[in-house]
Structures are given as C-alpha cells and as structure tokens.
Amino acid sequence: MATPVIMPRQGQSVESCIITKWQKQPGDTVAVGDVLFTYETDKATFDEKAKVEGELLAVFFEEGDDVECLLNVCVIGAKGESFAEFDPKNGASETAEAAAEPAKEEKAEVAAVEAVAVPVVAGEKIKISPRAKNLAETTGADLRYAEASGPNGRVIERDVRKLIAEGKTVSAAAKNEYVAAGKDIIGTGLGGMISTADLNATAEVAPVAAAPVAAATAVDFGECEEVKLPNIRKVISRQMHASLSEMAQLTLNSSFDATEIMAYRAKIKDAREKLGLANITLNDIILYAVSRVLPNHKDLNAYFYEDKMVYFKHVNLGVAVDTPRGLMVPTVFGADTMSLSEISANSKKLQDEAKAGTINPDLLKGGTFTVTNLGSLGVESFTPVINPPQTGILGVDNITTRIKMVGGEIKPYQAMGLSLTFDHRALDGAPAAKFLSDLVNALENFTLLLAK
C-alpha cells in the first residue's frame, strides 16, 4: 500500500509551511533518507526526508504553496499503485472544517447586575466626577435632578448630559451655587432644597440600596409601579419629617370676613386696564397684611435655635409655590417695606421663576415667615408645617359663605379661613392667637391698613 507524506508540524505554534523546493519529481525512485522536498516556516528551513522507499507517485502541492501542517503532501509507493485517496483536495476535509468551527463558549448564567442609577443624595456629599461637575457648571445642569449612574453612586458625565437633554438646567446666576459645594446654607424655605450645597449640609440618609424587592412578599398589590424618588422629593420628605419630629407645632384656626378685600380686589380688577394697575390677587393682599402685622409680633418673625432666638426687624416672606418639581418657597425680601403692588409683582415673578426652574437659589432661602395657600384648591382648614428655624407659618384656606348676626339679622358673608401653625417652643398660644386676631382685624379693614 502506498504511503502518504505529511507536512510536519515544526513546533506547536506553526500552522502551515511553505514548500520551497521539490527535490524529487513524480516518477522518481526514492530511497530512505532521500530529501523529498524543502520547506520553511517563518523561522527556519527544513528538509523532509523519505522514510520509506519506492516511487514518488504524486505530489499534491507546488513549490511556493503554503501548506497546512499535517496535510498529505505527496505519496510514495509501488509503481502503479493508486494515490488519489490521499489527495487532501479530494474527499472533503470534514474533520478540519469541524475543528475550525469555534467551540461555542458556554457562559455560566450569572445573575444580571444591571447598571442602576442611584439618586445623588445617597451620602453626605454628592459624588460627582470632576468632568461631570465641570460640565454641570458650564451648562447649568441642575444636579438636584441628577441620577447617578456611575460606580458607587457617582454622577458621571452621561448623567449630566441627560439633565441637559431633559432641560433640567438652572439660571446662570444659580450656577455659582453648585461650585460652592459644602457651604452651609440656612433655611431654604419650606421643603426647599435649592442647591447642592444644601444637599451637602443635610444629614445623611442611608444609601438607597439597589436591592430588589424581597421576593418573599406575600401580599398581592396587583399592578403597581416602582418609581425612584427624585432628589427634591427626598429633600422635602427629609425636611418635613425633621420639622415635625423636632418642633412643638400646633395650629390655630380662624377666619375673617373677606368682603372688604374681595371688593377691593374687584375694584382693582375693573380699573386695571384703564389705570395700568398690576393684577393684585387675594394672596398678594394677605401677604401685604402679614408683612404689616408681623413686625408687631416679633416671636413669629424670628428663628428659633436650641438656646436662642433671632428676631428680625424686617419681614422676608416665604411664599410656598407648587411647581412641577415639587414644593418650592421663594422669598419676598423686605416685604414690610414694599407697597402692595410691589409685593404682588415680586411674588408673581418669583412664582413664575420657581415654576420654570430658573430661579436663583439665593431667592429660595432667607425667609423669616412663610405663607402657604391651599385655599385656591378648596382646602377649608389644614395644618401647615413650619420650615425651621422659622417659628410660624400661615396657611390660607378657601373662601366659604358664612352667616353672622348683623343688627339682629342673619347675614351671609364671604369668610376666608386662616391656619396658623406656630412653634410652641418659641412662643405660647396667646401671643400666637393675638397675631391671628390682629391679622384678621387688618384684613377685615384692609383699606384702613393701606392708609397706614
């Protein structure tokens, strides 16, 4: 039987060799030890010698061919013997192909660890990469809404890019606040988390672990949606809880006859276009009245600290505003020195900016007393929550029709409710009630107040 000669494998890393010269031709007689052909790898040249004797029956490759190792190169045998079965080009090299197919790697199923965005308030200090911080500074991206997607809850560039894409940016003036991380900022208004600095100053909240809801939950909630809290919500919740847990708050309810202020407002409304007056709202009127009455009740225009009170000469009036981002409390600074129309214009501008998210964070702090109005939403009475270290907050309720005895007659009138929450640590019930009654008096005689 004929003997095939293979291309030897010269070393583990050699895949193929080039036949440089055939030293024997088909038909030549070959003795053991005769050089059949010379071949080379990329490193060296070798001679392939015959290991059997006979006639060189066939060669399957030419000089210069790059031959895969271990393939048959030629055949030696007795004259006339068949050799076609050794030709590597005949008979599909199935095995080679099968081997060539890359083995499919079986990857062990590992529990998927998703890239989870972590709210930035997770720790004492905001974790943000220098690059993301720089980008936020130059673009005014509002980091309060950033969802940290970097390692260990770090805000990285893509998180800031997302803010920009979503339009969550703050005004150029506000930008500076973000640079001053770590600065201690006092009172930012009810629930007002206004700058990263504020964030930094607040006590830590345990990091929100990305742990999935315990599978063992037996209760069937039906369809539900789990939504991560935005930062502002987290700040509000923290501040509200702190307020209620740390202060001695109680609320006094009262109401007043709104006839006069309603008439006054109607009058302005009628004359507005003709005289070019501002649109004075009932709330503006209340703000004005508070700004004038408050200086006579210094315990409520003050900050309470553990061991001291700080009394303010002027009234910086916080105005609670419902915005798409949540509650914000911009401040009308020096309200006691402003005219009604000035208060009106000022508070309107602040409310608009707060709603648009472009407000300067400086204007979200520094209030000495707060007014919050749920009356327009039909609330008859409620318990507003003080924004510490302020000592009081006035809730404005809705207008209801009430009756009163006037000259022995039952007479209906429009009554507006007032809910004053005060900090009993700072003042007692009587002075608080006195403020409320003075305020009621001022509002019921608003035109007189204006004349002052």
Added chain:
Amino acid sequence: MPKSQFISPEEIRKSGTLSFQDIDLNKYNKTIEEEKANFSNDDFMRIYRDMAYIREFETMLYLIKTTSEYNGVAYNNPGPAHLSMGQEASAVGQAYHLGIDDFIFGSHRSHGEIIAKGLSAIEKLDDAQLYDIMKNFLGGKILKIVEKDQKSTKELAIDFLLYGALAEIFARDTGFHEGLGGSMHCFFLPFGIYPNNAIVGGSATVAAGAALFKKVNNKNGICISNIGDGAMGRGPVWEAMNFAAMDQYTKLWEEAYKGGLPVIFNFFNNSYGMGGQTYGETMAYGILARVGAGVTPTQMYSERVDGYNPLAVIDAMRRKIDIIKENKGPVLLDTVTYRIAGHSPSDSSSYRTQEEIQAWEEQDVLKAYSAKLIDAKVADNDAFESIKETIKERITKICAMAADETISPRMDLFKTPDAIEKIMFSNEKIEKMEDRPVDVNMPMEENPRVQAIAKKERWGFDANGKPVSKNKVYQLRDGLFEAIIDKFYKDPTLITYGEDVRDWGGAYAVYRGLTEALPYHRLFNAPISESAIVGTAVGYAMAGGRAIVELMYCDFIGCAGDEIFNQLAKWQSMSAGLLKMPVVVRVSVGSKYGAQHSQDWTSLCSAIPGLKCVFPVTPYDAKGLMNAALAGTDPVIFFESQRVYDIGEQFHEGGVPEGYYEVEIGEPDIKKQGSDITILTVGSTLYTALKAAKELEEKYNISAEVIDARSIVPFNYEKVIESVKKTGKILLASDAVDRGSVLKTMASNIAELAFDYLDAPPVVVGSRNWITPAYELEQHFFPQADWIIDAIHERIMPIAGYTPVRNFTDGERIRREKLGV
C-alpha cells in the same frame, strides 16, 4: 552549537585523568642589585615617589574623615572613603608598564590605582600630549584652576591629576566628572583610567567588555579588572572570566581574531571582603590563584604575586602583558596585599587583631622598599625624606584648593536645575561609532533572509481586506531584522551576542540570516551568563562601541540585575556625560512557559532612572523603534513579545516601508480613534484592547480610542491627555502584574494632568499578582478583553445590560491587597 564541531561520544566518555600545572606563589626573588639592569636610579625613586603620593593622599583623606582637618586645612567630607594604605606597591607596580591605551577598571578602593596609573601616564606622555589632554578636558575647567602657579608641564599634570581626583571625591563641579561619581566611581579616561565601581566585582564584566571592544575593533592595549578577593564570591566575576576565555575565540573566530580577550582579572587580595575574611572564612579556594585552574586549560596563567613588593608586581605584569599580546588571555593575578586602614573610617577592626595589623605594618611597603634602596645605595635617607616633604606640601595645597568653595564650587542645582537632568541621557544620534568599512560576509542583497523578506507582503491584509497568511506576511521579527542588519552594514563597531543568536538564529528567529551575513566576531553565542552578557556590553560601549545584546527571556533580567540597573543605567550620568552607552538590550516577554518565562518587567526597568524602555508590538513600530534605538547613544531596554513575533502590519497604511525610518522613542501612537473612552496599552495587550474595543462598539455602542504606548521611558503624555480630555475616561492595560505596574505611575500622572476632565479615576488592568500559571490557565492571569470591559463597567461607567465576568469591585480590591495577591 556550530555544525563544524563534533561531539564525539567516544571522546566524551573516554576514561583518563585531568592534570593541572603548578601555580606559582610569590616566586619573585630578585635583589635591587639584580634589578639595576632593568631600572635606573630615577626609576627606582619614581616608584617610591608614586607610592608615597598614594600614601599621603589616602592619609589626607583619612584625617579629613576622622578629624575634619589635614595639615591646617579644615574640611568635612560626608561622602565615602575606602582607603588603601598598605596597598600602594600593588597599584604602582601594576601601573608601571601600562600605557594610556591600557584601561584599568577599579573598585570602591581605587584611589591608589588612579594615582598610580595617572602618574605612570604622565611619565610616559610628552609635554605637548599632556597639555592637550588637560586643555581639552571639560573645556579646560580643571586646567584653569591648577595652572595658576608656574611649573613644568609634568608638575602641572600631577597637580591636575591629584586635584581632579580629589575634587571629584569632594563632589565638586570641578572634579573629573563634575562630582557626580565621587570616591567610588572616580576615573579619568584620557589616561586610560576607566570607571571604578562601587559594586563588588562590578568591574569584571565591564573590563571584559572593554577588552572585547579592543579585540573586535583591533585596538591596542589591554584591560585590567582590579577587584578584591571578596569579589571572587560574586557570580558575575566568574561569568566574566569564562566569557573572556570562551573556546570559540580560539576554535571558531576568524584567524585575525583568534585568542581570548586581552584582559587581566587582577585581584588585590587583602584577605578581607569588608570584615569577612575570605581566606579561612567566607571563601573555599584556600589560595585565590587556584581559581584560574578551574576556568581554562591555560589555568588563566594564574599566579600569586607579592603585592608588598612593587618590583615583584612590575615583574609579573611584564610577563602577563606579554602573554596577552600573544592572544593567550585572559590572565588571573592574585596580588596579595594588606590594607592597614579599615574598610572605611568607621571600621573599628573588630574582626582582626592589633597584632595582625602590626605584623603587616612592620613590613610596610614604603619603609621596606626605601630601606632596600638605601642598602643598595640607590639613594640616601634624606632623598626619601625630601620626597615625602614635597608630596605633603603638594597634597596640602591640592587639599586646600579642593576644600575651597570659591575655587571648587559644587554643581548649582538652583541656578541650573537641569544640570543632572540633561545628562541622564545623552540623546545623541550617531550613525556609526567609528568611520571605517564594515566587516561583513556578503553584500546585503545576497543575504537569504533579505531575499526571503523581499517576497513578503509588507501590509497585513490582501486586496479583499483578509489577513495575509503568516508565512507570506512581513512579520514583526522581519521588522527587527531589517533594522538590525541595516545597522550592521553601517556601523563597523556594532556587534551582537546573547544566548543562541548564531546558527539557531535567536530563539524567535529574529536573527535568522545574520549568521550568513556576519563573521563570528560580530555575531556570536554567549555563554548562559546574563550578567556577563550585559556587563560586557556596558564595557564595550564605554570603550567606544555599539552593541545589541539579547537576554532571550525578559525574566532573565533578574540574572543581570546589577549590570542593567547599576551599570548600564548609571554610567552616562555618573560620568557627567563623558561616557556614552549605545547598548540595546533585547528582552522577550514570553507566554505559555510558566512563572519564570512569562513576565513583563517593563515596570522594573522603567523604575530605574537612566534606562530607556520601549515595547513595540507592530512590525512598523518594531523596525522604527529599533532603528531609533540603534541610532541613539543611550541604553535601551527593548521589550518584545513572543505573542506577536509573527504578526503582520495592521495599522501603518501602505505597510512597513522598505527604506530606513525611525519611530521616535517616547511617542505613543493612536492605533484606533474613538470618542467615549481611552484605552492605553503597553505591549501586546494592544491586541486584547482592540478586541475589547470592538466588542464595546458592536454590542454597547461605546467608542474606544486605543493608544499604544510603544515607549515607556521616555513618554510623552500630551497625546494621551488630549485623548482623555476628549473622552473623560481612561483604562490602562498591560501584561505586567498589577502591583507596582508602571501603568500605575502613568495613571497617577494622568489623574494629575487631566483631573478636571476625568469622569472616573484612571483604571489599571494588569495581570494578577500571582505566578504565571500554565498556558491553559493564562486567561485567568493575563488581562483579557472581557476584563477590560468588566473594569469599565465596574469602575468607570456601568454599561446597561452588561454582566461582568470578573470581580473588579472595591471590596475585592481591598480583599486582594489585604492578602497581598
């Protein structure tokens, strides 16, 4: 193994006896009367004078060290002073017959040899030569200081020699090499005084290398390695002796180059290696001269010489120089002597008795020699007293000058803060170290390898963008070969040697074809002696040549640690730029071969100031960087990777140029543009990073920019910083183990330079701090493409939908570091 030599089993297995010749011990016994035929009275007296100079110079240093004062000159010298009182006769005797073409290489205790060799050179040179040397040395800086007094040129030259050496010892800018070598590394090349060496035995390989230079380049003179008896305990000394005596010099080298290296391994045998007594305690030879019989059939013409008699040493040197001139080197001399002073001034001689010291003092070389001369009526006592007086006066004057801050200022690193910086590398481009025809066997175009390469595809892809098969593509090893053979046909001094570089063609076939091109004396197999391979290259370059040496595996750097880290790296700067070090050390980073053959030690080498380190992994870069390395004058550790010797060019459009070009050392190269993250690699990890980049792009829509460092020292960060400013993120990867990786240094620099632009800390992905396991387990040790993505996901930018395979978390890092793994 060359085919011309036959290893016969009959011969090897034959029974018989190996016999040795007798080794002479202190055979010299001539009287002064007998020696009068060889020496004039002046000669006799000059020998005394030279010894007295050494004695006084060393005494001065001893007093300065111990009392901060010498003869009224106050000075505090905090630097080292290993003094040689007692050894004067051996130094002067050795130098007596030496000329300036004969190079001596010393030890930490070699002030005496400098003075002896210097005085001998001054005696032999004529005035014009001497003056020229002094005028041209360091722009005449030293000459200006000593020239002030009127005196003869020879007297001036003695002042020059003593002042230059002392100012060097005092670390003055006016010293022989600006105070950067100091006491233990002092030298003066124009007189054939080559560097002394603070590493015990360090001079052995270096001297052998200088001797190799003399032999290969047909230079006059011999080389002497002056080391102590303690040095016989050091492996590199044995390596050097064998290297200098290899059989091939007589059996294989061409006729004109036959014979061992012209080098004397001279051991100034004072019986102590610091406090350890060699004879009787730390060594086994009994008598040091015995060792010669263990190295060569000639027994290295070894003998013991009485180093307490200058005439005995002169006699021995004359005979040994003759042997070397007959091309029968190397020679071993056991020059017995004794140091009266301690190892250093802080030595309390707790290891020897006063009686022993006194016994040797009674035979004091100066006293004994002068007594003999008085007996033989060569001179009377007054003549010796007068010599001593003159010398003391001169040394006092020299000491006052060297101690004077205004005459001898120190290098001012406030005024010229770059004074040392600019000599760390010579940064020159010299095409050929000597201008003469090259010695080659054939025109380059007839070389079979050159012809084979001509047929190869120089670009890695065919017209359809498919990779060209390995046998047809121009490979990285071809790029190295082209650069190397090109330089062999340009620089006649270029030689290359290492393990299996001839016949075999190098373990990775880089040198295939060089055997045909080059005679033995330019390409030869070295013994398995990494210390000698690198150390001789240092000496070869010091003497004026250029060398490429190969260590086969990067791991073997450990065997040549001193030679790479203390010799190769330091001589340019310790010589204040007087020496050049055009040596390329090729090391191959392995894989598949386990823990002792697979280490990337770029971190180790780049940590040593004075070495350039490059690691090309593409054929284009390999050729360009090898050309640049061979064109320069600095030592380059040239890393290669066994993973990619056969790789084709995939980046340089148009393929690897046929002509000469250089890739500038220090410039990284962007191998793939990208915008979202930068990946910087060292070594063949480039290809791993490209694989990761492909996956990042295809699966996660993250565009990675991949930069190949190419060089590690020097390194231009500008390109990397630019990239990081763009992407804000960088991952660095190489096969070096993570701990202490040079990538950590790079990461730290990048963090400093681009902090405000970074979106995450620079992250390094290296190999595990383990042994390299078997090939089949290597994917758990070397960085893989998925490790790179894992690290990005975990440490830089979590990738939505990605599941990491390996653990790159904080906790895991702390755990591993805690365990030190």
